[in-house]
Amino acid sequence: MKKGDICEVTIEKVAYKAMGIAYVPTVEEGGKKVLFVPGGIPGETLEVRVVKKKKNFLEGRKLRIITPSPIAVKPECPYFGVCGGCKWQQVPYENQVEYKEGFISESLQRIGKLDGTQERQAMVEMDQALHYRNKIELSFGVVPFVEQGQHDTNVKSEEQVEVEEGCYLGYHGAGSFFKIVDVDACLLASPAMNAVIELVRAFVKKKKLTAYNQKTHEGLMRHLLLREGTNTGELMVALITNATEDYTEEFWVPLIEDIKMLENDQIKVESVLWVQNDSVSDTARGTDIRILHGRDYIFDKIGDYLFKISPYSFFQTNTKGAEKLYKVVKEFADLKGGETIVDLYSGTGTIGMYLAKDAKRVFSMEAEPSAVADARVNSTMNNIMNISFVEGKVEQRANELVFERPDILIVDPPRAGMHPKALSLLPRFMAKKIIYVSCNPTTLARDLEVLGKYYNVVRVQGVDMFPQTYHVETVVELIKK
Secondary structure, three states, rough: OOOOOOEEEOOOEEOOOOEEEEEEEEEEOOEEEEEEEHHHHHHOOOEEEEEEEEEOOEEEEEEEEEEEOOOOOOOOOOOOOOOOOOOOOOHHHHHHHHHHHHHHHHHHHHHHOOOOEEEEEEEEOOOOOOOOOOEEEEEEEEEEOOOOOOOOOOOOOHHHOOOOOOOHHHHEEEOOOOOOEEEOOOOOOOOHHHHHHHHHHHHHHHHHEEEOOOOOOOOOEEEEEEEEEEOOOOEEEEEEEEEOOOOHHHHHHHHHHHHHOOOOOOOOOEEEEEEEEEOOOOOOOOOOOEEEEEEEOHHHHHHEEEEEEEEOOOOOOOOHHHHHHHHHHHHEEEOOOOEEEEEEEOOOHHHHHHOOOOOOOEEEEEEEEEHHHHHHHHHHOOOOEEEEEEEEEEEHHHHHHHHHHOEEEEEOOOOOOOOOHHHHHHHHHOOOOOEEEEHHHHHHHHHHHHHHHOOOEEEEEEOOOOOEEEEEEEEEEEEEE
């Protein structure tokens, strides 16, 4: 079988990154070869075009569904399959959880070389499978990914219908850098966030504002960043534009007044920002931040603690999920009151502060300056006096904390896992216990194999913080050999 061939396959199982796995006969190998199909789910029969051929596997693109999977359900979102966000709205939630359990087990055993005898507890599930995100970033663009009403998951992306250039607001289309799926609402966002999307779109249309063109670097509107305090009801709206001298703060007043009309007993509009970005990079950031209304931060609560959140601060995107995640971390820590904790990749200090009242001392390290600044405010605001914060990259500065002789190390690295240099530093701490919090089971398994020379994995717990996607949090308890 070669690139460009079209074949009929049945998906047998699913792999990480929502890759359906099928097997195709190969004459040259005299057997069969793995065919990965993005978005394929077990039990469905597909017509697939081979788009990549490697020595040990093939990759295909779904052309059409011949026979649906017996578990498949109708996606609630009209943009599913076109938007680059959700991957599994056609999969019932209980099956999503089952697949994620499989990702963790398969990664830990195949990559991490664990024998499967470690204590495994059932996946912690979410009470809400939709409307759970406290942060969304939308992009403006001049080119639509597909005409509204033409969202057909059985059609290849290059065959999608296009309409004329304009000013579109939404998410990048699946696999596209320039084209935007113009969305009216996102089912992972809250009703208040979706109401803001509608108001911003109407304002942009009324004022005939232009979208930023990533090829010519012209146009005004670049991104819309929304953050919401799930447990406080505080709402942040950040309008991110190209750098300009053509507009003043007064220009946005009518939009601000419309947004403030959303306030009720549950929602408080506490922050409306105008951010100008003069960079050509496609990031929802900028250095010129102007407060149009309220303040440049909001608050949210996890457990008994209040946290300040700036536009760019890291904060778990599912507040209710974070509460469940931190309870698992606290259970694994099993604090008695006399422990010293070092918390690496600490973000705004949420995990460290959540544990601090039951520990003797906590030292937290984070590379993002705004997150460290927020963490210091958060600890003071919550009257937590036994926690300190160090700003810097873990691989560069973690060795400064070795002499604190921690009893417990907490690591919560980004999706890429720990930097090799940072990972090599962990045994030097001589900590009795490491609690590794991961958002990627494959890089987690890779790091656990390295730590296996010094630590035994004794407990593993999955936390499904991201329903409708293949992402999953995993908490692992390691004990020093």
